[in-house]
Amino acid sequence: MPLEFELCPGRMIGGNHPCFIIAEIGQNHQGDIEIAKKMIKMAKDCGSDCAKFQKSELDHKFNKKALERPYNSVHSWGKTYGDHKRHLEFSHEQYKELQKYADEVDIFFTASGMDEMAVEFLHELNVPFFKVASADNSNFPYLKKTAKKGRPMIVSSGMQNMETMRQVYKTVKEHNPNFTILQCTSAYPLEAEDVNLRVLTEYQKEFPDIPIGYSGHESGIVISVAAVAMGAKVVERHVTLDKTWKGNDHEASLVPSELAELVRSIRLVERALGNGVKQMLPCEKPCHDKLGKSLVAKVKIPKGTVLTQDMLAVKVAEPMGIDAEDIFKMVGKKVKKDVEEDESILPEVVEGYCKKRKC
Numbered sequence: 001m002p003l004e005f006e007l008c009p010g011r012m013i014g015g016n017h018p019c020f021i022i023a024e025i026g027q028n029h030q031g032d033i034e035i036a037k038k039m040i041k042m043a044k045d046c047g048s049d050c051a052k053f054q055k056s057e058l059d060h061k062f063n064k065k066a067l068e069r070p071y072n073s074v075h076s077w078g079k080t081y082g083d084h085k086r087h088l089e090f091s092h093e094q095y096k097e098l099q100k101y102a103d104e105v106d107i108f109f110t111a112s113g114m115d116e117m118a119v120e121f122l123h124e125l126n127v128p129f130f131k132v133a134s135a136d137n138s139n140f141p142y143l144k145k146t147a148k149k150g151r152p153m154i155v156s157s158g159m160q161n162m163e164t165m166r167q168v169y170k171t172v173k174e175h176n177p178n179f180t181i182l183q184c185t186s187a188y189p190l191e192a193e194d195v196n197l198r199v200l201t202e203y204q205k206e207f208p209d210i211p212i213g214y215s216g217h218e219s220g221i222v223i224s225v226a227a228v229a230m231g232a233k234v235v236e237r238h239v240t241l242d243k244t245w246k247g248n249d250h251e252a253s254l255v256p257s258e259l260a261e262l263v264r265s266i267r268l269v270e271r272a273l274g275n276g277v278k279q280m281l282p283c284e285k286p287c288h289d290k291l292g293k294s295l296v297a298k299v300k301i302p303k304g305t306v307l308t309q310d311m312l313a314v315k316v317a318e319p320m321g322i323d324a325e326d327i328f329k330m331v332g333k334k335v336k337k338d339v340e341e342d343e344s345i346l347p348e349v350v351e352g353y354c355k356k357r358k359c
């Protein structure tokens, strides 16, 4: 059984606990705190477990030239990348306001700390867990510092290979047992061919003592639901109020109806996954009673006859006879009374046969 741990107060993940569903608001709030609040409420109303943002301390995340570079994209909120990012960045006070709002709405609230200073701030803010965005999975000083803070962690693995992810696992594990790694491909929107869900299976083999999960940037919900069927214990998806809004992430995000459907589908698949024990279930009894096959006399079998296989047929019979699967065990046994042709062979008629029905 993969490790399970408490990701948020009172909320375990891993093992048989329900998949933890993160609504990644990210920067889809357009820099508007009222939209951000609407999105938190929407995340809650759609049944997700957590509303997540991205917190950067821009002078720590970027160097000067990166902030000064022109950003001419249709998704740009400013002439330079710095202006664009400043427009989208909420202040510490705004974060406190959003956290308070999430608390009122009763949904877990956190953010990816996009640099070490942002992690410091989130630590002070007392977020339940740290999300490490893909861009920081090769940032080993950051990983070490973040892991040492002792909060649970979710580490995403976009833009990375297995060798480095092994290093990530080792680095975090050394300081913090409570973390999960998410399969992720950092393309927006992500094509199905590039999702590589089988990495989930590989991660579970490589890292058998941590839960694994999936952070998706594809369109629609099907692939994320499939990730849960493959063992993802955390699913993160970008959410939006309108896919046509300006911003890099809206197109690959889920609108409220999709998020609600994702949550419903994940919960349905979880119910369907079961415990893996193959057995006839009580719900199958009506079908078995009506159509289950059992042993019938192919010919008249007089009392005292020693049974051979050619005396026996397998049919849907009334009343139900001995289980069809026991046909070979009947050979060599004696019948205690006459059985007419086409009559069911009942357990009490065969000497030395005792077997309980399956249901």
Ligand SMILES: CC(=O)N[C@H](C=O)[C@@H](O)[C@H](O)[C@H](O)COP(=O)(O)O
Residues within 6 Å of the ligand: 026, 027, 054, 075, 133, 134, 135, 186, 188, 247, 248, 249
């Ligand atoms: C890799 C990474 O951090 N990706 C994030 C999470 O998925 C994204 O939300 C980016 O912040 C976003 O796509 C950036 O868009 P722009 O460059 O237009 O601000």
Ligand SMILES: C=C(OP(=O)(O)O)C(=O)O
Residues within 6 Å of the ligand: 026, 053, 054, 112, 131, 132, 133, 134, 135, 156, 157, 158, 182, 184, 186, 215, 236
């Ligand atoms: C970029 C992020 O996530 P991911 O790498 O999982 O897409 C994030 O959490 O901000």
